[in-house]
Ligand SMILES: Nc1nc2c(ncn2[C@@H]2O[C@H](COP(=O)(O)OP(=O)(O)OP(=O)(O)O)[C@@H](O)[C@H]2O)c(=O)[nH]1
């Protein structure tokens with residue numbers, strides 16, 4: 001499991017470093033243990049930490065409720081570094097979630113304007129795309145925006161290269177929609193490309209992508225284990241059934257760790273900076289427009305429209321960009337409205353409390 005090469009700290013392979021240790025210092029003084037959440041389900045989580053008696057890594061089941069509240073983005077999730085009170089009864093309990101360096105956050109389900117955290121404290125977001133089906137470039141752009149927004153580096157992994165002959169062509173198409181992002185072609189089946197992938201997954205990684213993209217198979221191949229259940233029946237339409245139901249962090253033999261996530265169907269974005277990074281080419285084009293505030297609609301000397309006319313910027317990509325921008329503006333407005341409502345409520349209850357206290 002965790003290699004013994006990390007003489008410094010048994011969890012350094014998982015990203016425990018001096019900064020985190022410094023953050024944690026006062027909590028350690030209070031008798032709490034530092035650990036990383038490897039999986040989480042309904043009020044409980046598994047935390048990988050160092051057993052204070054043996055000095056060896058061990059997994060402890062802990063209660064997440066003391067640090068769980070209405071603010072979904074700040075609730076503990078897989079990959080979080082946490083403080084555990086080992087003496088809590090009837091179960092050890094989480095008492096704090098350390099601040100995150102990165103986090104993949106998507107828009108929560110049910111059209112609510114809150115975020116759902118898929119994975120925390122990762123260095124690389126692996127976007128798995130199956131070569132067995134026609135790649136959906138729009139979906140890849142969306143996942144790239146989600147990945148960039150997390151603060152981690154995206155890496156695209158085209159899976160199942162053994163089932164196609166035109167893998168290199170697809171790779172060129174995908175590279176064209178992923179400026180600045182490495183695109184690897186792999187087969188977990190034959191092992192092709194897996195060494196290159198291993199070389200790039202030495203830190204903490206999270207795998208995202210559609211159901212059936214081969215995420216669990218990749219996780220198992222990288223981890224050299226069968227921790228994740230792989231879909232047994234492969235559907236003809238490649239949509240697959242959802243096999244992975246929980247996000248799990250699996251330590252990798254060469255150091256580092258991988259978090260497998262359940263297949264994502266519709267991914268709503270939560271935050272817009274990732275869009276700008278995913279469409280860095282459009283950003284760069286826009287600097288060539290005559291007007292700084294060009295809307296790229298009717299202004300003269302618009303570099304974006306020129307690129308659309310001469311085909312340098314494909315219409316599909318431009319539409320995809322506008323769509324994500326619109327969606328993000330909508331989310332931002334809803335989030336602000338919710339925050340405004342919250343503040344108003346808070347204000348109202350404070351005013352009411354003040355009035356009551358002034359009445360006889
Ligand atoms: N031929 C071939 N099949 C593969 C490869 N990798 C995965 N598969 C198959 O693709 C199917 C889906 O793989 P999974 O790993 O379960 O996909 P997943 O992305 O984890 O799916 P969810 O857990 O539902 O999100 C399984 O039948 C795998 O055997 C590969 O490299 N080559």
Ligand SMILES: [Zn+2]
Pocket residue numbers: 286289290294295296297299301302303304305
């Ligand atoms: Zn313009």
